[in-house]
Amino acid sequence: MNKLSCTIIALALCVTAVAKTPTQTGDADIRRDAEILLKKQIMAEADWAMQQKPVTITAASSARSAGGLHDFFSEADYFWPDPKNPAGPYINRDGLTNPDNFVEHRKAMIRFSKIIGALASAYQITHDDKYVKQAVAHLRAWFINRETLMNPNLESSQAVKGLFTGRNYGIIDTIHLMEVAQGVIVMEKSRWMDAKTTEGIKNWFSDYTTWLNTSEKGLQEKNVKNNHTTCWTMQVASFAKLCGNKALLDSCTNRFKHILLPNQMGLDGSFPLELSRTKPYGYSIFNLDAMVTLCQILSNPSQDLWAYQTADGKSIKKGISYLFPYIANKSSWPLKADVMYWDNWPVAQPFLLFGAVAYENKDWYSLWVNLDHDPKVEEVIRNLPIRHPLIWM
Template sequence: MRILSISSLGALMCTAAGLPISETAEHVIVPRTVVLDGQRLVDAKSQLRRGNHRLKAALDHLTAQADSWMNQGPWMVTAKDDPSPNDTIHNYISQAPFFWPNPNSADGCPWREKDGVYNPDSDQYPDRMNANRMFNSTYVLSLAWYYTGKAAYAKHASNIVRTWFLDPMTAMNPNLDHAQLVPCSSLGRSYGIIDFSQEYSAVLDAIAILSTGAPGWTTSNTVAFQDWNHRFLSWLTESSFGKAESSNAAEHGTYANMQITALALFTGNMSLAAATSEFAKKLINSQIIANGSQPKEISHTRSFHYANLNLGAYLRWALVAKKVGVDLIAYKGPQGQSIFEAANFLIPAAVGGQSEWSYEELDFKPYASTDNLDAAADVGFYQAKKVLGKLPPPPGGNIFSLRPAPQQLDSIIKIQ
């Protein structure tokens, strides 16, 4: 790991500010994060010590979110009452959220898809809701520990991760064979991989942060978590579902390949990380057109949601790809397609609201673009930077400056 020196004067300032002694050490370990830039976390912590007011406001939001998780969890896939359809309670199970029973048949079969219309009965399988709680809580708690030194945050995050992934009594098997099943027709689908691919890379960063010396997280935990992810990556790249999802031409394929890139980097498979990063250029060519629109995404009944969802995958992917020497931010396709053009297409609606959006959107969330435009501005897109002060903050406050990578802010899964 990279080691950076901190001046004696800085240590004295930390002591005077009442920060924990562990935070005043002469050397600091840069988190080996796969999406976030670990050095930027170090820099932000240093700026907080020096009294940066903007970061302090973000820290107040972050710790409020962390506090809200302290009396929740841990969660586990083994909490299900019924292990069916897979005969082992350690397998993850979820139901496709946009499928509904057929009203014209006695048994409801075959189920039919209603694009963008969430079926609350899909929540009968608790794994997806609990996975999203696990993703979000682990990320927020690890960041809150990193910036405050409060041991309780790290210990709770560690317990959540161990329970979901490592404890033999409760651990999830490293596959998604039964994700997004559809009653009457399938016991799982390749589309279900997006249950993880949307947010799981945040957990990888959380573990990189905890691995810098967090109380409650051990070296043996890191080794065991690495092993789980080696097996999960093998399933994603070798199983029929994994191959099908990686070949998907829309947002499912973007997220699947972004997740593989992040996992490859996390597990040390640099050649795979580089190859999948290069593959992103082909997806940019096929998914984004010259005016920045994403035809496959804006064809949905939740068009603004999906356009932001897919853009967020590209912006996160670009941060991972940069670590293996692939520049997706500067890339332009043969028609001028680029990540910046996709961001630019969303700016009018992000600032002006649904009246500035010409496509169907069943549930317009004005803050859906906020993180994406923060991220685009952060990597040099001037048009995004110009409108940052006009964007609505997400629920829970804007914490982008403390974790400068976009997250999906309008998830269909309501976790709190």
């Protein structure tokens, strides 16, 4: 064998080694198997979505909202009437959801997310433009049509009777717009996704992302220490990806590496701030899903968050490894059971699938396969913004 041949072989081996990083390939077998597993459910959801008419937040309103018809309104989950002063300001009962809260706007947004996620997934599998045509009607209703659109802010979310007309914590509600944004990315090249519609959608998300980064509530949410700041960053990354805002994407990457991971993760891979809550199991799952989704959104060949590790050894892989045994066997959870919804977790958490692909871990994938892929409990769905993982892969 001559020197030139040896050089070519050596270069080929180097290229192969580089290509084997989690970001660039992951496990193609797991990706393929996941599509096979989910296809029947996706097509059934898409059939349902094809029959749905657009319903936006303008279809329901609350007299308790300080906003207008086009302003998203929700009420803080854990605030209740004060038994000592029933007509006065609400009081906090952490972890206990008030069933009398106004939730219609949140439900409409989750429904919208389910519709677009299903249609985008079906389009990705079949390349049939009929799914895009249906999606466009919903997208225009939410983001473009003046009569039905939602204003690009959350000034009136998570209000508290007698105390606040809106709070920064409500920003977490729009995690359900992430699969809408990702769905648009998947469907963008279809002939039914016309330039005017695409421009209108991107303008809306650009305006909302600006609000997240400049408003008082947006900046307050950015600086919360726990899962709220994780979800703020996850949303900004998702929406910036749709809008092609590289500066914001780079900012989110730096935030993950230098703020979220080092400040929230313990040396063992846990999230101490979530463990201190009255629902430590559910919050730990939720925050890990968000952290892993950030890696899925932001990682690329030049910036691999899957491989990133802090100086003291914190990494997203360590986070998955910490929680995995308690997902596989919940009875081994070392803390008290969550005060609500303990029996409803876990489901098919996206951190298991995304992590399995990134690290080629068949155990994580097998567990994901055997968990519930179609949960019905509203609180679970609300805390599961990634319900159509194929469009992210």
